[in-house]
Amino acid sequence: MDEVRPLLELTGATVRFGADAALDHVDFRLYPGEVHSLMGENGAGKSTLIKAITGALAMDEGELRLGGEPVAFATPHQAQAAGISTVYQEIELLPNLSVAENVFLGREPRRGGVVSRRLMREHAAAVLEDLGLALDPASLLGTHSVAVQQLVAIARAISADVRVLVLDEPTSSLDLDEVAELFRVIRELKARGVAILFVSHFLDQVYELADRITVLRDGELVGEYLTGELLRIDLVQKMLGREIGEVRARGRVHEDDAVDGAAAVLRARGVSVAHGVADADVDLAEGEVLGIAGLLGSGRTSLAHALTGVAHLEAGVIRIESADARLDSPRHAISLGVVYSSENRRRDGIVAELSVVDNITLALQSERGVFRRIPPARRRELAASWVDALDIRPPDLDRPVGTLSGGNQQKVLLARLLALSPRVLVLDEPTRGIDVGAKVEIQNLVSELADNGMSVVFISAELEEVLRVGDRVAVMRDGHIVETVAAADLTTDSLLALVAQPTEGED
């Protein structure tokens, strides 16, 4: 490897926001034909480093070299023109344009100077197919799920003529299959000599894919390691600067004799939602955590929508505390103590310009109405307790939420819902984009809330996690709950087998 020169080399990169440095003299290099993972806690500076490379943020100090030549990109456009393709962590593509356009915007195939929609559609279909995605490229992006949108963003990045591919948490909303397809494509690109920067909080994925790992902590470089020479436990230690928290043991109260209908806090019968869930029954006892496992498109999110008044029920009844409830809006559900935390928390709720306190107390205040203002001191106290419980960093209550790292923004939104002290909490992918240390803390928090009597529906694509926090696990396939099993009777493998089984009678 000695004569091989790095394709991209960043030296002494420093980015300051006001007084504090988000990136402090960090060196980073990327070789052609390698996958290099950037690791660190939420707020360690990963996304900042990426933005410094692509010209989305100006560096205060530091030098960037591409192929040995010093370069400075003033805009993402210039970086793209130089062959650096990026999927940003917080990018939302454009819901008002077609899938094909989202893939090709800015470099649309043209015929005689005129954008050719037909060519664009054909090319897009080919790229998407490469990622294992069969969908109508002419459909509007906004009509698709978060996962599909994330794949389209990736398709956009890989369809360009790339020398450097930068992926900032590209897999956060993907399922095993999609991840497998993506990894196949990444390996192909790697074999073609593309340099790949891959950020993920999933250690499994990093160890499967990365050749090399660079660890950041609090904006500083901890070190660069070969994946093969770095034990997981050491990696986590280097990222957190401490040992990972203990996984809290649940006092599992409800095992087999689980819930007889009477004790159920929430009880759904024959619930159906258009294009999502068909004829689902759910019982949720006080203090119980019901895990929901299923593949992408199996109806997990639709079920959550059905239980929380987000989606309109086509059929079925929901009882809350033995009273029939027609949940006709999320607001109504909240007033009955049923709170939903959406999988797409970024779109559904962050108010970037408002402070951490305001964001955390927003829902609570609106629930109480304008005339019963929460006194400012009480608001701060409340917010501070959640910032502490969820370890939101930096623990600065007055900071605009938009300046927090991606993972910390997620925690703020979670805090907002928890502040409502719900009876029933429906969590859709609560640990997405959250670092390994904080993930355990959130899982522990859920267990603690349940031990104190809150009932929780916990949806996650990570089966280990569903098993760890769930008392029982409902397995979903093709919009049906096919089985509900006590978590103690399952292993990750047996759950995977249940989840991935083909549905009978389908082609």
Place this chain on the structure above:
Amino acid sequence: MAAMTTARPTSRPSEGRPSVVQTFLSRHGGMMPTFAAVAILVLLFIGGEIFLRGDFIKPLTISNLLINYAYLLVLAVGMTFVILTGGIDLSVGSVMAFTGMLGAKLLADGSPVWIAVPAMLLGGAVIGLFIGILVQYFGVQPFIASLAGLFLGRGLAFIVSLNSIKVEEPAVVWLQSTRMKLGDWVITPTGIIALVTVAIAAFVLHLTRFGRTIYAIGGSEQSARLMGLKVGRTKVAAYVISGTCAGLAGLLLTAYSNAGYPRNGIGTELDAIAAVVIGGTLLTGGRGYVLGSMIGVFVYGTIKTIINFMGAEQAWMQIIVGSLLLLFIVVQRAIVARAEGRR
């Protein structure tokens, strides 16, 4: 990792084959407001026909729509560009008055048409550029920046002259006085200019990178920037286009009234905005069609014609247009909310 290699037998959860309607909605959901505008137009025609006992739907009435509102159509085209980026341009009415005055003055002072007309377009473009730069590089709200443009344009119009200036230049008079007939249908060169403007705009918006970038910016400016699109210059260009269209509208209005008048077009920017919104373009940007704006102008013109025919108070015009706008904004909100709920 074993889990990674577990292939799923069925490639994707079966949702059944999507019906034609579903496919259409998933591709063209954004067109619904424009269809609604077409429906309203049809209803208005039928209504007019009933009220006026069969004297309304005839080629002359329809031809007159284009002849009388060519200037508004051109303004609406420029406005569509700006609104699609998520902005607004309040200056167009007074810019139209200013360029009309400028042209009339130049012609009265003996300048040839080939100087006067480009000067009008250029005048509009420069004010548009000024607004665009304020918005893009000085971070001024489009509302405020174009309000500055509104005062600037009006002031400039009065500087040219406080009174109306007659235009006798044959080439300009020709634009409106020539009636080309095709059976019972009539069109003037001004009408043709307006239609060509619409056609060019539709082409640019749908088939050029620039046009698609306009839509992208309206979808999310931040995303468009991170996607590596040329956001800055595109946004400025949208205001330049709107200003140029206002300049062109100044020419059309001058031809229509055979004079430049500094009080022309007071409030016309609001008519243009109304037409664009009625035509189905979302005020928040990113969704809409220039052909919709044309329908919007026709809806506006038809209402006005019907009221004229009935001899009713002009105040009704404002009330009806106001109610229609309200209706459309509600319809659009509902459509957007539905589209988002479906995800």
